[in-house]
Amino acid sequence: MVTGKLFIGRKVRELRESGKATQAAFAERIGISTSYLNQIENNQRPVSAAVLLTLAENFKIDIGSISGSDSDRLLSALSEALADPVFDAYSPSLQELKLVTQNAPGFAHALIASHQAYRRNSEQLASLDDHMVRTNAFSDPTPYEEVRDFFHFVDNYIPDLDLAAERLAAELGIPDRDAGLVLPNHLESRHGVRILRAEPGEDLLRRYDGTSRALFLNPYSPTSTRTFQMAFQVAALELDREIDAIIQRANFRTQESGEICKIGLRNYFAGALTLPYQHFLAVAKELRHDLELMATRFGASLEQVAHRLSTLQRPGVKGVPVFFARIDRAGNITKRHSAAKLQFARFGAACPLWNVHQAFETPGRIIRQLAETPDGARYLSIATEITKGSGGFNAPQRRYAIALGCEVAYAQDFVYADGLDLTSRAAFDPIGISCRICERANCFQRAVPPLKSRLTVNHDRRATLPYSIS
Missing domain, CATH: 1.10.260.40 (lambda repressor-like DNA-binding domains)
Incomplete structure (x- = not known):
């Protein structure tokens, strides 16, 4: 509605x-x-x-x-950019911002890109030595950031690849037939590619040798990872023309950005092939988005299932609009997408009150949180820790936390809402996007003052913070 x-x-x-x-x-x-x-x-x-x-x-x-959410995301990104003190002399109304994002989205994107460049330069001047500043090595957006923004503004849904993956999945009988068994036969029968074990000393997930037509996979990787890497190779062999066309239309600044995006698009196809859209959407509704049951049903990992849920944005058959993020132990957001109103901070760390950080304290468990952002929007958020590693006792283990959630209006579609009081305001934890732009004046976890607020320092009185926010 x-x-x-x-x-x-x-x-x-x-x-x-x-x-x-x-x-x-x-x-x-x-x-x-x-x-x-x-x-x-x-x-x-x-x-x-x-x-x-x-x-x-x-x-x-x-x-x-x-009525789509693309304008909402653009409006959120533009509002955050204009919250910077550099725009102190100009405070546009919400209606003005809506007129810009709806009538001149290209101008809004250009302003956001300019602000990103400004922020990068400011942060570099504060943290890098004189030599790095003089070389101006990072004045442009990094290729990784440019590709991340590309997926963000297409709503993390690539129709050409999603439909192609669904057609191939139907042809191969996925998911009724195990993708881990079907894909090796497909690669060999259609492309003459054999699946072989990588050598014990090779520290990799996948290596393709075009000369011998052999795909080497790490035998110690989880089954879901090996299946995904085979699907990735299918994309490389069958969808390169379509992928190159998408990259050309994106008009990236550098060739490096295009190469990184190619990896992202092949990954997207792999996820869509192993978790085909309409079947996956039906199972999500049937199981009420129970990540563990869905992962078992499809032979996938929790992260693969959660990530795929964030791509269900096909016009006419959309899934529940969710947000998805992956965070490392230092608080860096290494993956992110939001089809919900909640938008992740483009600069700085995520709110420390968000339950994704607590997931590291309770490995192996899915934890739940009802949260409210300063704009009054309320969310159901779930988080869990995941560990990635292979090679036995002495191999390094990478630890991440993933978060998935939705606006509380959709919470009943999730098994994780069972038993929670969605009607009590006291049940919702106050969280923000990041301290830099959070309006809350009395947050006990605040790390830095908000950019657009005046501070008052009372030398005779000390609370949790050494200042008060006007």
Whole structure:
């Protein structure tokens, strides 16, 4: 359901122009006056629920996609950028920000990119020595950051690859047949590629030798990892043309960004092949998003299942909008995506009150949290620690925590909401995005003051913090 005032003038105009219709003809088709349509297209009036339903019926569009979350994500990123003290002289209203993101999204992206470059330079000046500053080595976005933002702004859903993976999965009988058994036969019969064991001394997950047509896999990796790496190789052998076209359209700054994105797109296909969209979505609903049961059903890891849940954004058949993140022990977010309102901080560490940090204290358990952000939005968040390693007792173990969650309105779709009091405000922990932009004045875990607040220091009085926030 769409709530609140909805300004979608640019999308309505694009819909009309795609059919080469005049305003008068288009207005007549959807049963409104030409002047009302003109006001809608110029975002002078919101679109009504009746008009939205008429657009959906006449043009076979998904209401969720036309009101979609892409503007919300862009609005969140733009708001965070403008919270920087460098913009102290300008405080745009929410309506102004909405007009920019809805009517000039390209300009909003450009401003965010400029602010990112500014922040990177500022952080480098504060932390790097004079030589590094003079070389200006990191003035542009890193390739990794550029690729991360690419996936963020396409809603972590790549339709060409997702549909191709689903077609191949149906052809191979996945998931009714075990992907770990089907994929070796597919690689050998279609591509003449044999699956072999990597040598004991090779510290790798996968190595492909194109000359001998052999794919070497680490025999000590979990079965789910070996299956995923075989699916990755299928993407490399069968989908490179489609992947190159996606990278070309993305118009990355550097070739390095394109190469990193190619890995990400092959990984995306591998996940979509082993966890095909519609079957996976049906199982998620059937099992109420029980990660452990879903992992068992598909022969996948908890992380693979949680990550796949964050990609279920196909128009017309979307899954529950979730957020997903992976965090290391130092607090670095190494993977992130949010189809929900919650957006992760682009700079700085995540809120220490978020339960993902506690997952390291309770290995092997899934912990639950009801949380409320400063804007009043409430969430169900689950987190668990995962350990990655292979090679026996002396091999290094990598430890991460993964978090998955949704807005509380969808919590009943998750088995993890059972027994929680979703109606009591006291049950929700106050969390933020990061201390740098969090508005909470009396948080006992605050690490740094918020950027846009005045501080008062009383030398005769000391609380948890050595200052108070005005």
